Amino acid sequence: MVVVPGFWLEPNEGGEKQSGDSVGSVSDVGIAVLDFGSQTAQLIVRRIRELGVYSELFPYDVAEATIRSFAPWGIILSGGPASVYEPGAPPLPSWLHATSLPVLGICYGFQRMSLEGGGRLCRLAAANTGPRRFRLRQAKTPCLPGPPANNRSG
Amino acid sequence: MSHGDHIEAIPPGFVPLAQTETTPFAAGGDPARRWYGVQFHPEVRHTSYGREILRNFVLAVCGCPGTWQPSHFVSQAVERVQSQIGQQQAICALSGGVDSAVAALVVHQAIGERLTCVFVDNGLLRQGEAEEVIATFREHLHVPLVAVDATDEFLSALEGVTDPEDKRKIIGERFVRVFEREARRLGDVQFLVQGTLYPDVIESRAPDRARGATIKTHHNVGGLPADMRLKLVEPLRYLFKDEVRAAGVELGLPDEWVWRHPFPGPGLAVRILGAVTPQRLEIVRQADALFIHELKTANLYRACRQAFAVLLPVQSVGVMGDGRTYAATIALRAVTTEDYMTADWSRLPYEVLARVSTRIVNEVRGVNRVVYDISSKPPATIEWE
Numbered sequence: 102m103v104v105v106p107g108f109w110l111e112p113n114e115g116g117e118k119q120s121g122d123s124v125g126s127v128s129d130v131g132i133a134v135l136d137f138g139s140q141t142a143q144l145i146v147r148r149i150r151e152l153g154v155y156s157e158l159f160p161y162d163v164a165e166a167t168i169r170s171f172a173p174w175g176i177i178l179s180g181g182p183a184s185v186y187e188p189g190a191p192p193l194p195s196w197l198h199a200t201s202l203p204v205l206g207i208c209y210g211f212q213r214m215s216l217e218g219g220g221r222l223c224r225l226a227a228a229n230t231g232p233r234r235f236r237l238r239q240a241k242t243p244c245l246p247g248p249p250a251n252n253r254s255g
Numbered sequence: 256m257s258h259g260d261h262i263e264a265i266p267p268g269f270v271p272l273a274q275t276e277t278t279p280f281a282a283g284g285d286p287a288r289r290w291y292g293v294q295f296h297p298e299v300r301h302t303s304y305g306r307e308i309l310r311n312f313v314l315a316v317c318g319c320p321g322t323w324q325p326s327h328f329v330s331q332a333v334e335r336v337q338s339q340i341g342q343q344q345a346i347c348a349l350s351g352g353v354d355s356a357v358a359a360l361v362v363h364q365a366i367g368e369r370l371t372c373v374f375v376d377n378g379l380l381r382q383g384e385a386e387e388v389i390a391t392f393r394e395h396l397h398v399p400l401v402a403v404d405a406t407d408e409f410l411s412a413l414e415g416v417t418d419p420e421d422k423r424k425i426i427g428e429r430f431v432r433v434f435e436r437e438a439r440r441l442g443d444v445q446f447l448v449q450g451t452l453y454p455d456v457i458e459s460r461a462p463d464r465a466r467g468a469t470i471k472t473h474h475n476v477g478g479l480p481a482d483m484r485l486k487l488v489e490p491l492r493y494l495f496k497d498e499v500r501a502a503g504v505e506l507g508l509p510d511e512w513v514w515r516h517p518f519p520g521p522g523l524a525v526r527i528l529g530a531v532t533p534q535r536l537e538i539v540r541q542a543d544a545l546f547i548h549e550l551k552t553a554n555l556y557r558a559c560r561q562a563f564a565v566l567l568p569v570q571s572v573g574v575m576g577d578g579r580t581y582a583a584t585i586a587l588r589a590v591t592t593e594d595y596m597t598a599d600w601s602r603l604p605y606e607v608l609a610r611v612s613t614r615i616v617n618e619v620r621g622v623n624r625v626v627y628d629i630s631s632k633p634p635a636t637i638e639w640e
Contacts, residue, residue, distance in 0.1 A: 175317030203289035211292025218266030
């Protein structure tokens with residue numbers, strides 16, 4: 102089954118690419134990356150393109166209409182230097198909560214997603230920096246790779 | 256992992272997917288809603304399976320077809336340029352680098368003879384570059400090319416200027432003025448083509464970034480005067496460097512152009528720390544030419560993604576023959592990088608460094624010391640200014 106690009110659109114409008122500043126044909130539109138300020142935000146865009154999927158970086162507070170005209174298949178929330186508890190820490194755009202698009206949060210993006218979704222965070226005494234081994238808690242998930250279970254994270 | 260925060264309880268609907276010794280929710284997700292999260296960086300190379308995580312999300316979860324290629328971009332860019340320029344005229348700012356060459360080829364494909372390329376010799380180019388650029392473009396592009404020698408104009412504007420940001424702003428502004436003058440001479444030209452790349456666009460809209468500081472003003476973008484009267488055409492503004500190279504190959508650009516090391520818009524002015532004078536330009540130009548020649552001879556030019564000489568504002572004592580010298584220092588910089596966002600210094604063989612150093616000190620008047628830059632990016636940048 103092919104997922105209809107632009108999940109906000111009604112099915113009968115699906116696939117209709119509105120004219121925007123970015124790319125042309127629907128099959129070339131892929132992933133919108135929202136930039137929460139991480140230096141590696143544009144690396145995400147590059148990696149996605151290396152997978153044969155077009156991607157662009159948008160400011161974290163991008164207007165819904167801009168994303169709508171980009172018509173992505175999914176959204177990635179980048180990392181960022183802020184702590185979610187800092188005053189003025191960038192929030193998720195409000196339209197994101199209503200989207201039916203798949204979303205992947207990375208670091209700050211995931212933490213913000215957790216906070217706004219009703220989860221709880223705590224502040225570590227020492228920053229959790231550098232390589233760590235991680236272990237899968239659930240073998241089967243479409244998002245994470247299967248075994249080997251011990252992976253190195255950056 | 257690079258955060259002071261961590262998730263203690265994931266939101267309702269989410270299930271834990273991975274953990275570390277210190278983080279109970281290194282990854283989690285709400286499969287029904289197709290929301291996932293990781294508390295590490297799958298986009299950096301040293302994260303194992305990072306690529307797989309991104310691939311799973313993009314292809315399996317989002318269902319993207321995965322058929323996009325940088326070459327698709329060429330036909331789209333051509334169409335976009337056609338609709339932007341219509342029946343009007345454009346001039347293209349050729350720098351001699353791969354970006355402006357590919358931008359010119361895209362626009363030439365879009366509007367043909369209505370594009371005129373303008374090459375400004377700002378006096379800040381590498382040895383032999385101006386002659387080579389003119390010859391190669393006339394041969395390969397077959398588009399009208401106007402070559403302007405504006406050396407005096409640039410050098411007098413830069414007289415006594417030592418601040419790198421000032422240099423960039425002055426040079427960017429001069430560039431635009433010269434182009435405007437040429438455009439007026441050509442008649443009814445409305446558009447200026449520039450080879451601005453995606454990272455420049457992202458970096459220069461730094462105010463959008465939550466806390467990302469402006470690292471450098473890119474002369475293609477940030478240094479443009481507000482009253483510029485030509486409209487900008489930037490056909491590469493969504494591409495990364497390696498994608499531009501792929502597009503260049505697609506457009507038939509010769510290999511030597513495609514693989515040319517990046518050269519900053521402000522040219523040698525930002526490879527001379529301190530004031531830019533004709534004498535200091537000659538020193539850095541000669542040293543740079545020797546360095547690049549030796550790298551090519553040793554077959555290391557391609558492996559270094561960027562290599563150059565920098566003239567430091569440092570004089571030191573030396574001894575040459577029987578005499579004491581008090582002369583300038585050249586820093587050599589060579590980096591390996593995948594994307595120019597992070598870079599490591601090239602582990603050049605000692606023999607190559609020795610040969611370069613000996614040749615520079617012996618052949619370039621006014622230099623008695625050569626040092627090699629062993630800083631990576633970050634924390635340093637590739638260029639020194």
